[in-house]
Amino acid sequence: xxxxxxxxxxxxxxxxxxxxxxxxxxxxxxxIKLPGMLYGKLLRSPLPHARILSIDTRRAAAMPGVRCVIxxxxxxxxxxxxxxxxxxxxxxxxLAMDKVRFIGDxxxxxxxxxxxxxxxxxxxxxxxxxxxxxxxxxxxxxxTGAPVVHDTSPTNISIDxxxxxxxxxxxxxxxxxxxxxxxxxxxxxxAYMEPCACVxxxxxxxxxxxxxxxxxxxxxxxxxASTMNMRENDIRVIKPAVGGGFGGKMELRPWExxxxxxxxKTGRPVKFTLTREEELAFxxxxxxxxxxxxxxFKNDGTLVAKDLHIYLDGGAYxxxxxxxxxxxxxxxxxxxxxxxxxxxxxxVYTNKPPASAxxxxxxxxxxxxxxxxxxxxxxxxxxxxxxxxxxxAMVSGDELPGVATISSCGFVESLKEVRRISGWSRKRKNxxxxxxxxxxxxxxxxxxxxNWFNTxxxxxxxxxxxxxxxxxxxxxxxxxxxxxxxxVLKQILAETLGLKMEDIRLTAADTAMTPQADLGTWGxxxxxxxxxxxxxxxxxxxxxxxxxVSARYNLNVIFDIEFADGRVYAAGKPDRGMTFGEAVAFVQxxxxxxxxxxxxxxxxxxxxxxxxxxxxGAQVAEVTVDTDTGQIQVEKMWTAxxxxxxxxxxxxEGQLEGxxxxxxxxxxxxxxxxxxxxxxxxxxxxxxxxxxxxMPPGESVCIDTFEPEGPMGAKEAGEGLASPTAPAIAEAVxxxxxxxxxxxxxxxxxxxxxxxxL
Amino acid sequence: xxxxxxxxxxxxxxTLAVEAWRTLNEVLREDLNLTGTKLGCGSGDCGxxxxxxxxxxxxxxxxxxxxxxGRRILTVEGLAPSGETLHPIQEAFIEKGAIQCGFCTPGMxxxxxxxxxxxPLPSDTQIRSAISGNLCRCTGYNKIVDAIxxxxxxxxxxxxxxx
Numbered sequence: 045x046x047x048x049x050x051x052x053x054x055x056x057x058x059x060x061x062x063x064x065x066x067x068x069x070x071x072x073x074x075x076i077k078l079p080g081m082l083y084g085k086l087l088r089s090p091l092p093h094a095r096i097l098s099i100d101t102r103r104a105a106a107m108p109g110v111r112c113v114i115x116x117x118x119x120x121x122x123x124x125x126x127x128x129x130x131x132x133x134x135x136x137x138x139l140a141m142d143k144v145r146f147i148g149d150x151x152x153x154x155x156x157x158x159x160x161x162x163x164x165x166x167x168x169x170x171x172x173x174x175x176x177x178x179x180x181x182x183x184x185x186x187x188t189g190a191p192v193v194h195d196t197s198p199t200n201i202s203i204d205x206x207x208x209x210x211x212x213x214x215x216x217x218x219x220x221x222x223x224x225x226x227x228x229x230x231x232x233x234x235a236y237m238e239p240c241a242c243v244x245x246x247x248x249x250x251x252x253x254x255x256x257x258x259x260x261x262x263x264x265x266x267x268x269a270s271t272m273n274m275r276e277n278d279i280r281v282i283k284p285a286v287g288g289g290f291g292g293k294m295e296l297r298p299w300e301x302x303x304x305x306x307x308x309k310t311g312r313p314v315k316f317t318l319t320r321e322e323e324l325a326f327x328x329x330x331x332x333x334x335x336x337x338x339x340x341f342k343n344d345g346t347l348v349a350k351d352l353h354i355y356l357d358g359g360a361y362x363x364x365x366x367x368x369x370x371x372x373x374x375x376x377x378x379x380x381x382x383x384x385x386x387x388x389x390x391x392v393y394t395n396k397p398p399a400s401a402x403x404x405x406x407x408x409x410x411x412x413x414x415x416x417x418x419x420x421x422x423x424x425x426x427x428x429x430x431x432x433x434x435x436x437a438m439v440s441g442d443e444l445p446g447v448a449t450i451s452s453c454g455f456v457e458s459l460k461e462v463r464r465i466s467g468w469s470r471k472r473k474n475x476x477x478x479x480x481x482x483x484x485x486x487x488x489x490x491x492x493x494x495n496w497f498n499t500x501x502x503x504x505x506x507x508x509x510x511x512x513x514x515x516x517x518x519x520x521x522x523x524x525x526x527x528x529x530x531x532v533l534k535q536i537l538a539e540t541l542g543l544k545m546e547d548i549r550l551t552a553a554d555t556a557m558t559p560q561a562d563l564g565t566w567g568x569x570x571x572x573x574x575x576x577x578x579x580x581x582x583x584x585x586x587x588x589x590x591x592x593v594s595a596r597y598n599l600n601v602i603f604d605i606e607f608a609d610g611r612v613y614a615a616g617k618p619d620r621g622m623t624f625g626e627a628v629a630f631v632q633x634x635x636x637x638x639x640x641x642x643x644x645x646x647x648x649x650x651x652x653x654x655x656x657x658x659x660x661g662a663q664v665a666e667v668t669v670d671t672d673t674g675q676i677q678v679e680k681m682w683t684a685x686x687x688x689x690x691x692x693x694x695x696x697e698g699q700l701e702g703x704x705x706x707x708x709x710x711x712x713x714x715x716x717x718x719x720x721x722x723x724x725x726x727x728x729x730x731x732x733x734x735x736x737x738x739m740p741p742g743e744s745v746c747i748d749t750f751e752p753e754g755p756m757g758a759k760e761a762g763e764g765l766a767s768p769t770a771p772a773i774a775e776a777v778x779x780x781x782x783x784x785x786x787x788x789x790x791x792x793x794x795x796x797x798x799x800x801x802l
Numbered sequence: 803x804x805x806x807x808x809x810x811x812x813x814x815x816x817t818l819a820v821e822a823w824r825t826l827n828e829v830l831r832e833d834l835n836l837t838g839t840k841l842g843c844g845s846g847d848c849g850x851x852x853x854x855x856x857x858x859x860x861x862x863x864x865x866x867x868x869x870x871x872g873r874r875i876l877t878v879e880g881l882a883p884s885g886e887t888l889h890p891i892q893e894a895f896i897e898k899g900a901i902q903c904g905f906c907t908p909g910m911x912x913x914x915x916x917x918x919x920x921x922p923l924p925s926d927t928q929i930r931s932a933i934s935g936n937l938c939r940c941t942g943y944n945k946i947v948d949a950i951x952x953x954x955x956x957x958x959x960x961x962x963x964x965x
Contacts (some may be wrong), residue, residue: 062896065904066888068838068878072905075837235939237842237850237905287840287905288939320843526903526940694899694945701942702902728847728937736930736943 051608052539053756056694059531060545061285061524070285073257074241078313081243082111084303085162086316087152087169088326089144092180092395092721093191094173096142096151104154104168109161112306112314113169115152116141119305124267124296127366129498133203135194136361138271138301144173145193145360146397147721148326153302155314178395180720182334182355185394193360193393200393202358203366207373209445210384215349219340223421226336227413228787231329231357232714234402235733238287240327241317244303252304253280253556259289259525260564263497265555267296268304279304280556286525290706291401292328293525294566295363325726329716330402331368332357335413337376345425345432349384352376354410356391356399363400364566365391367496371489372406374654376414377444378487379455380436395721401566403703404766407488408710412788415484415771420784428472429483429775430463430662438487438660448652452759454686454747455487455660461684461745466664472779478669479679482775485662488764489655490754491569493648501561502645504573508537508581510640512632514547514610514625516585521553521562522574527762528695529570533578535691536755540582542607543624559643568760571691572657573646575755580644588640592630593621648753656753659760661685663768665740667776671799674792676712676777678740685765686747689757693746699762700744707769708740709733715789807871811836812880820867827851827862829870830877838878838908842937849936852909853877859916861935878908881915890956891915891949900949902940910936914950922958924951 064070101113116139125134140151152169156162179185179193185200192198216222242256252274258264261281269276286293299316307314318327333356340349354372358365373387422429440453462483463469471481491503507519518537524530534548551557562574590605593612597620599605604615613621622630631640648656666679681704690696713732717724725731750757774785783798796802804819811834818833830836830853839862842850846861853862854876881889891911894900901907910933917924917932924932929950930943938946 056899058896058899059901061904062901063888063892065901065907066892066895066911067882067885068836068908070904071837072840074841075831077832077835235937237848237903237937237939238840239842285904288903290939320845320848526905528902698899698902698941698945701944702940703942705939705942727845728843729845733937733939735934735937736947737927737934739930739943742944 050539052535052545053691054693057531057535057545057692059528060534061530072238072285072287073243073255074317076243076255076284078243078245081313081315082155082157082310083159083162084153084155084299084306084314084316085166086150086299086302087166089140089147089149089151091144091173091175092147093176093178094144095176096140096144097172097174099152100170101152104165107161107165107168109157110154110165111157111310111312112155113152113165114302114306115139120271120273122271122273124271125362126263126295126364127362127496129496132196133362133366138298146395148397149360150298153306155306155310178721180394180396180718182357182392182394185392193395197393201390202362202393203369204388204390205370205373207377207385207387207447212349212351212384212386215384216340219348220343221341221421221425222338223417224338225417225420225786226334227416229333229409229412230788231332231399231716232710233324233327233329233716233731234290234292236288236290236292239318239320239323240293240297240299241315242300242303243313243315244307245313246307246311250308251278251280252308253282254300254304255282255284256300257286257293258283259294259523259566261523261553261555262521262561263294263564264296264300268300271296271301272304280554283523283553289525289565290403291405291566294401294564320728321726324731325723326397328363328398328400331365331399331406331409333409335409337413337417339417339421341421341425343425345427345435347380347382347436350376350382352387354389356389357394358391359394359396359398361398362391363398365399367401368406370494372410374444374447375407375410379438379485381438381442396718397723403706403763405567407486407764407767408770411486411767412770415768416774416786419482419775419778430459430468433459433485448654450658451753452657452688452749452751453660454749457747458660458662458684458686461747462662462664462682465684465743465745466682468664471666478671478780480776480779481664481666482772482779483662483664484768484771484775486764486767487658487660488760489567490572490657490659490760491655492567493651493655494653497563499561499563502647504562504577505559505643505645506574506577506581507559507641507643508585510585510628512625512629514623515549516541516543516547517549517551518578519551519558520574520578521555521558522570523553523565525565527699528692529565529574532571532691532695533574536575536578537582540579541586541624543610568763571758572754575758576646577644579755580646581642582644584642584644585640588631589627592627592634596622596630657751657759659685659687659764661764661768663772665769665772665776667773667780669777669780669795671781674795676790676795678708678773680740681742681769683742683744684747686749687761688749688751688754688759690746691756691758696746696761697744700765701742703762703765704742704769705734705739706766708738710788711770711773712789805868807868809870810874812877812883822868824867825863826853826865826867826870829867830862836877836879840905840908842905849913850906850909852912852936854912854916859913876912878911881911891953894949894953894956898945898949898952900941900946906936906938910938910946914953917950918954918957923954
């Protein structure tokens with residue numbers, strides 16, 4: 045690519061909602077208050093598995109201040125789930141119909157004049173249950189004669205996925221070294237700081253407006269319509285400021301349904317706000333997995349074959365489990381060239397809060413296993429862990445047969461860079477016992493290709509309206525939930541049109557106003573997909589304005605038209621041009637007053653089954669382990685990663701540093717403590733995520749690649765980085781002590797047991 | 803039974819009748835419509851609800867409103883009262899990329915203010931310790947630490963804002 049001068053791309057542009065957030069003016073869902081608004085509260089199941097025999101709501105309904113009480117018997121019997129393409133996977137009702145399947149399953153809802161009355165009313169609803177035996181882990185769920193969670197899945201396996209290519213049996217036969225391990229990984233919380241909240245209002249004409257803390261307004265719109273027996277266009281979903289999501293806010297949720305349903309019933313707005321206790325005790329979480337992995341190598345470290353079998357502990361409903369099942373198979377085959385590969389992923393129901401999408405979508409689990417196993421193999425084959433990776437590393441142009449082609453790939457460069465900046469070679473040789481370095485790597489998708497939601501619209505769309513005052517209005521359904529995509533989309537648009545950030549007004553996201561559609565924020569899709577849609581619309585605007593300037597100055601057709609500093613002009617002849625606003629006015633005149641508007645879209649086509657582009661990276665951790673107490677101190681993290689063209693370095697760094705916080709918690713301190721189906725740690729005092737004092741210093745390098753499918757060369761940043769931290773720390777602990785962790789998290793207790801001291 | 807209280811928030815005095823069990827957080831957010839103060843956990847563990855009461859940072863979710871009678875309270879809305887010129891802490895948070903989802907930001911800024919009032923030029927370790935009661939899930943804290951250090955430099959000598 046020729047070097048172009050960019051004024052906004054690649055610059056530390058501060059996020060444009062920074063001022064509103066710094067001053068407390070940003071409006072989150074729970075900040076919204078409407079006249080006559082009622083407060084909603086959910087009654088949840090106290091049992092992990094039970095049949096509902098009867099529900100008596102009479103006393104609750106008769107309480108002063110209570111306006112509405114609903115149970116499963118009051119609502120349409122319509123199941124929902126994100127995998128609309130396969131209706132059989134849609135296994136949830138907004139309120140339980142006949143059975144509850146986890147502690148926290150929603151049974152009834154109340155709307156009352158204030159929160160205290162709603163809470164008091166909930167306590168006056170009497171449910172008679174017939175308790176059923178429950179299953180609380182994959183082994184119990186798959187045992188012969190195990191209780192069945194959903195009658196539609198008598199084996200408790202709700203979905204499976206197989207991948208196979210190459211001759212795997214011949215591969216293992218030809219291997220000099222075959223390694224087989226079982227890894228287990230645990231559930232952790234998204235722990236977004238903003239608890240889920242929503243406000244629903246029934247409009248004057250009976251249509252619904254819903255303000256909700258969501259990553260996927262379009263998905264909520266569609267699924268709310270189907271569960272309410274309404275038409276999609278009768279539902280308007282508005283995304284206010286959202287206080288983080290990380291995958292935990294990408295489905296229709298029972299409180300959204302109940303708010304809308306009760307708003308319609310009462311004619312008054314209804315708000316639900318979850319407590320942190322509800323979030324931690326009953327909320328979505330990352331899938332625990334049992335991962336059996338068998339890998340064959342040649343003596344020189346060359347990979348020959350891999351056989352991967354994963355059980356995902358899905359909890360009581362599918363949620364985003366099918367996608368995690370699907371993607372885990374792909375992540376298992378990423379990073380390295382596996383001449384033969386076989387995957388079986390099975391998603392298993394248990395009587396626990398459903399697991400779902402969480403930053404990495406199967407990658408943190410699968411790559412913990414894959415990267416740890418790679419480190420074990422390196423150790424046993426006597427090869428340096430980075431060297432064995434370099435030997436097998438994917439490069440640009442590699443193919444996953446029938447699944448994906450790797451376009452840009454900076455993995456080799458990432459490995460070499462992280463080796464250099466961490467002082468790896470010296471440290472691997474010279475560190476004393478109790479101190480160690482380890483490596484973990486990742487590859488991740490830049491948005492998904494597989495249309496499981498069965499959208500009838502483009503994957504992402506953008507509308508750009510240009511005005512003769514030199515401003516533009518960008519409308520997009522893309523959802524900034526904190527990651528900064530609003531700012532990046534504005535950067536792309538401003539750069540393309542030669543405008544300033546402040547020239548752009550943005551509406552995102554409001555399903556009644558912003559163009560259909562956008563599948564939302566997940567799978568690191570926004571920069572690539574919404575970015576491409578914005579670019580498409582911007583280029584159409586550009587073409588029209590270029591035509592106007594060309595006509596006005598009677599330019600030779602071979603002239604390029606430039607857009608810079610708010611002006612549109614013939615390349616090399618700045619005097620032959622006009623301001624952006626004048627050019628817009630000119631176009632508007634030519635169309636007799638009709639405004640200058642363009643629509644752009646992006647849908648990945650011909651990009652296999654997984655993703656149009658893949659990011660890569662490598663991370664090194666240095667740790668000190670106290671072999672008397674088992675305490676692990678992470679001294680420093682080094683990262684080298686390839687996210688294509690870096691559109692906003694400050695934002696990318698923020699993603700990286702946030703990923704390290706989450707990865708550190710996943711590796712060392714965060715876990716749900718369960719007793720049967722009950723989550724025992726339901727406060728941040730007991731659920732330990734790293735605070736500022738826990739964070740190690742870090743150093744990072746972005747590997748410069750250009751992704752042809754990405755807007756201006758960009759691809760994913762931030763989600764993939766949730767994966768390498770845990771395996772890097774685990775390997776560093778092994779290097780420091782000889783203890784090899786194959787079951788996260790790495791607690792002091794496990795270290796001491798591993799060292800024979802406990 | 804309701805109790806009459808009079809409290810000063812961001813320089814404005816309010817007289818209210820509150821139930822004994824209501825928290826300062828509820829009164830700020832629901833009665834006074836000062837929704838800049840957030841509620842992240844309700845148990846004093848996350849710091850999103852931090853406000854300054856008579857010069858000290860407190861968790862507004864654990865503070866009863868009746869105890870606020872006669873107290874002076876500063877919330878995020880009072881950091882830059884004019885609404886035009888931002889407080890140096892706010893400026894630094896924006897410029898240094900210390901804000902992502904923004905939900906921890908108001909509490910984080912007020913913890914920072916509390917620190918910088920007593921220790922205008924804190925070390926990295928002192929900043930991390932001072933905000934260790936404020937959880938953030940987005941940023942990994944580094945840019946917040948940078949922003950607080952930068953704000954300290956800009957505020958030295960300490961500004962009068964925030965009382």
